[in-house]
Amino acid sequence: xxxxxxxxxxxxxxxxxxxxxxxxxxxxxxxxxxxxxxxxxxxxxxxxxxxxxxxxxxxxxxxxxxxxxxxxxxxxxxxxxxxxxxxxxxxxxxxxxxxxxxxxxxxxxxxxxxxxxxxxxxxxxxxxxxxxxxxxxxxxxxxxxxxxxxxxxxxxxxxxxxxxxxxxxxxxxxxxxxxxxxxxxxxxxxxxxxxxxxxxxxxxxxxxxxxxxxxxxxxxxxxxxxxxxxxxxxxxxxxxxxxxxxxxxxxxxxxxxxxxxxxxxxxxxxxxxxxxxxxxxxxxxxxxxxxxxxxxxxxxxxxxxxxxxxxxxxxxxxxxxxxxxx
Amino acid sequence: xxxxxxxxxxxxxxxxxxxxxxxxxxxxxxxxxxxxxxxxxxxxxxxxxxxxxxxxxxxxxxxxxxxxxxxxxxxxxxxxxxxxxxxxxxxxxxxxxxxxxxxxxxxxxxxxxxxxxxxxxxxxxxxxxxxxxxxxxxxxxxxxxxxxxxxxxxxxxxxxxxxxxxxxxxxxxxxxxxxxxxxxxxxxxxxxxxxxxxxxxxxxxxxxxxxxxxxxxxxxxxxxxxxxxxxxxxxxxxxxxxxxxxxxxxxxxxxxxxxxxxxxxxxxxxxxxxxxxxxxxxxxxxxxxxxxxxxxxxxxxxxxxxxxxxxxxxxxxxxxxxxxxxxxxxxxxxxxxxxxxx
Ligand SMILES: Cc1ncc(C[n+]2csc(CCOP(=O)(O)OP(=O)(O)O)c2C)c(N)n1
Ligand SMILES: [Mg+2]
Numbered sequence: 001x002x003x004x005x006x007x008x009x010x011x012x013x014x015x016x017x018x019x020x021x022x023x024x025x026x027x028x029x030x031x032x033x034x035x036x037x038x039x040x041x042x043x044x045x046x047x048x049x050x051x052x053x054x055x056x057x058x059x060x061x062x063x064x065x066x067x068x069x070x071x072x073x074x075x076x077x078x079x080x081x082x083x084x085x086x087x088x089x090x091x092x093x094x095x096x097x098x099x100x101x102x103x104x105x106x107x108x109x110x111x112x113x114x115x116x117x118x119x120x121x122x123x124x125x126x127x128x129x130x131x132x133x134x135x136x137x138x139x140x141x142x143x144x145x146x147x148x149x150x151x152x153x154x155x156x157x158x159x160x161x162x163x164x165x166x167x168x169x170x171x172x173x174x175x176x177x178x179x180x181x182x183x184x185x186x187x188x189x190x191x192x193x194x195x196x197x198x199x200x201x202x203x204x205x206x207x208x209x210x211x212x213x214x215x216x217x218x219x220x221x222x223x224x225x226x227x228x229x230x231x232x233x234x235x236x237x238x239x240x241x242x243x244x245x246x247x248x249x250x251x252x253x254x255x256x257x258x259x260x261x262x263x264x265x266x267x268x269x270x271x272x273x274x275x276x277x278x279x280x281x282x283x284x285x286x287x288x289x290x291x292x293x294x295x296x297x298x299x300x301x302x303x304x305x306x307x308x309x310x311x312x313x314x315x316x317x318x319x320x321x322x323x324x325x326x
Numbered sequence: 327x328x329x330x331x332x333x334x335x336x337x338x339x340x341x342x343x344x345x346x347x348x349x350x351x352x353x354x355x356x357x358x359x360x361x362x363x364x365x366x367x368x369x370x371x372x373x374x375x376x377x378x379x380x381x382x383x384x385x386x387x388x389x390x391x392x393x394x395x396x397x398x399x400x401x402x403x404x405x406x407x408x409x410x411x412x413x414x415x416x417x418x419x420x421x422x423x424x425x426x427x428x429x430x431x432x433x434x435x436x437x438x439x440x441x442x443x444x445x446x447x448x449x450x451x452x453x454x455x456x457x458x459x460x461x462x463x464x465x466x467x468x469x470x471x472x473x474x475x476x477x478x479x480x481x482x483x484x485x486x487x488x489x490x491x492x493x494x495x496x497x498x499x500x501x502x503x504x505x506x507x508x509x510x511x512x513x514x515x516x517x518x519x520x521x522x523x524x525x526x527x528x529x530x531x532x533x534x535x536x537x538x539x540x541x542x543x544x545x546x547x548x549x550x551x552x553x554x555x556x557x558x559x560x561x562x563x564x565x566x567x568x569x570x571x572x573x574x575x576x577x578x579x580x581x582x583x584x585x586x587x588x589x590x591x592x593x594x595x596x597x598x599x600x601x602x603x604x605x606x607x608x609x610x611x612x613x614x615x616x617x618x619x620x621x622x623x624x625x626x627x628x629x630x631x632x633x634x635x636x637x638x639x640x641x642x643x644x645x646x647x648x649x650x651x652x653x654x655x656x657x658x659x660x661x662x663x664x665x666x667x668x
């Protein structure tokens with residue numbers, strides 16, 4: 001079957017629909033997922049198609065959404081729970097961190113927790129400090145759950161299907177400003193991507209840019225600008241923060257000897273810190289320059305348009321960081 | 327939809343003893359908030375601002391509540407629909423316009439926080455967060471501080487009925503019950519949380535039915551009746567001030583506009599329903615009441631409208647002309663420097 005260009009939103013819808021058709025145990029619950037069809041319209045039409053039994057509007061209670069998904073998963077269903085935005089995941093942290101991620105380990109593998117929490121991340125929409133977090137890395141800190149951070153429609157579909165089919169819990173993080181991005185995606189209902197595999201999104205010999213999610217977009221734009229200056233950037237899209245696959249980064253680094261890590265989250269204790277640490281452990285002999293990090297400013301995100309944009313990464317900041325190392 | 331209080335067309339002024347001047351002031355406050363809010367919708371439609379979340383329709387309970395407080399002394403911890411409430415506390419159309427345009431000098435946050443997150447130390451408005459219901463435990467904490475310091479200051483906290491599904495609501499009110507805290511929690515029940523109707527939030531007919539489980543008083547009021555709201559809030563505040571503990575006040579109301587500028591309410595409710603509720607508009611009801619008593623006529627109404635329009639026009643013009651915050655404002659120190667005094 002041919003690949004069709006569709007949006008990330010459509011890719012997510014297609015993945016959910018196909019997996020719900022494939023497996024009766026899969027069901028959706030969250031705020032506004034039913035009548036309203038999801039805050040970002042990903043589940044539009046699902047209530048009519050699958051009925052209220054499998055598409056459930058919940059009260060505004062994130063702890064119930066995440067906690068009852070853990071319970072339902074232990075009891076044999078495969079919930080796809082939706083947290084309207086990752087900002088509200090802070091109200092459900094105990095269910096996610098202490099239970100979703102640990103039940104299998106703590107109880108000697110008696111229970112698996114085959115659940116997915118879908119949520120949206122990211123700033124840049126003038127929604128203020130408590131509404132604009134991009135804290136995916138915080139969840140990747142904890143062993144026991146996978147963290148998916150797709151940046152294209154192709155990846156979104158293949159990764160969500162993989163997440164739903166897998167028996168382990170997944171926090172699936174979509175970027176709220178990227179849902180309209182389009183790319184070719186297979187129609188094949190058995191198109192599934194492997195869990196925990198990074199992907200080279202652009203080839204180049206001069207510098208390795210490691211990124212994910214929104215960072216992919218900024219990095220691709222930066223690479224175009226760099227190309228005009230004769231600098232070829234190789235872009236590694238991590239796609240998953242856990243399992244973290246740095247093999248392609250190491251391979252790339254062997255030829256570029258330089259690395260810039262790009263992420264939307266805060267700079268301290270970040271993906272950049274992890275990648276830099278692993279690079280200097282594994283690739284010390286290949287290192288020609290310090291690993292650079294491009295991230296948000298180490299501050300809560302402000303509301304006013306100009307200062308908000310200033311506090312976030314962008315292509316320009318990536319170009320500047322690359323030019324420091326090449 | 328089960329509601330114990332039938333929203334009426336009349337105003338119930340039983341036991342309300344406000345003079346003509348104050349009654350007209352309440353009316354002016356409601357109109358002023360409404361027109362500021364309506365202007366903000368227009369600015370959003372013109373593409374001049376990013377987002378608006380509106381308080382239209384909720385002015386009755388908000389103005390009634392604010393005037394029942396000792397403003398400037400009591401604390402209020404408000405939620406995003408409380409534009410009228412905040413304005414009655416001393417927030418101005420000019421402040422709000424600076425906020426929606428994200429301009430320098432915006433008084434509640436220096437344009438760092440979203441609009442409609444009303445917060446002002448000078449006006450006794452504690453902080454607002456975007457995650458809903460998080461204000462309830464904080465307000466209980468403020469009430470605890472007042473109690474511990476031996477002050478008779480009361481804390482009023484507000485939220486929507488959907489937000490009462492959050493654990494924060496239960497944890498905060500339980501704490502207030504255990505320690506008889508001087509807290510009044512107002513739930514503005516507009517029967518929807520975005521698209522989700524109240525019967526999918528809770529299995530009891532009234533939010534206030536839950537008061538006994540916290541060991542606190544509960545009251546239900548027609549939130550589109552500013553005077554009934556004033557009376558019920560006055561009683562609750564007096565109880566709190568005199569050591570009688572917390573009250574959960576449920577104000578029945580309606581939001582005749584979409585949830586926010588991102589919402590399309592035609593997907594989840596009928597136009598008939600919206601039209602029915604527009605007949606019960608808190609401003610129109612109060613206006614009819616004031617007319618009947620000879621306190622308001624066409625001329626006086628026009629005069630108020632013109633005065634308000636001028637204030638809103640001037641506020642908008644000033645905010646549009648104001649500069650954006652300087653870049654270094656993004657870096658405002660998170661921590662209080664050692665050498666800074668209050
Ligand atoms: C913790 C949290 N979850 C979800 C949201 C998204 N959200 C914002 S307003 C809202 C509906 C609130 O409804 P209600 O409490 O009834 O207040 P209303 O808006 O109707 O006044 C939701 C779900 C949020 N802001 N915070
Ligand atoms: Mg509501």
